[in-house]
Amino acid sequence: MRIEADLNKCDGLGMCEAMAPDFxxxxxxxxxxxxxxxxxxxxxxxxxxxxxxxxxxALKLVS
Structure with missing residues (x-):
């Protein structure tokens, strides 16, 4: 599994960090x-x- 982030879409709202701060x-x-x-x-x-x-x-998981 791989995490992909589209930095052009990201607004830095931090929901991902709140949900999974280790990642x-x-x-x-x-x-x-x-x-x-x-x-x-x-x-x-x-x-x-x-x-x-x-x-x-801005995020997706790729298998």
């Missing part, structure tokens, strides 16, 4: 920083919730 943070530029682009499958449920929480649809 996302809002960086100094005001956009998401993916802390682990290739997390293990055991994190899929939490990451899917964080991706779904993004109001601007």
């Amino acid at each position: 996302f943070e809002v960086g100094d530029e005001g956009t998401v920083v993916v802390l682990d682009e290739n997390p293990g499958e055991e994190h899929r449920t939490d990451l899917a919730a964080a991706v779904d929480a993004c109001p601007v649809l």
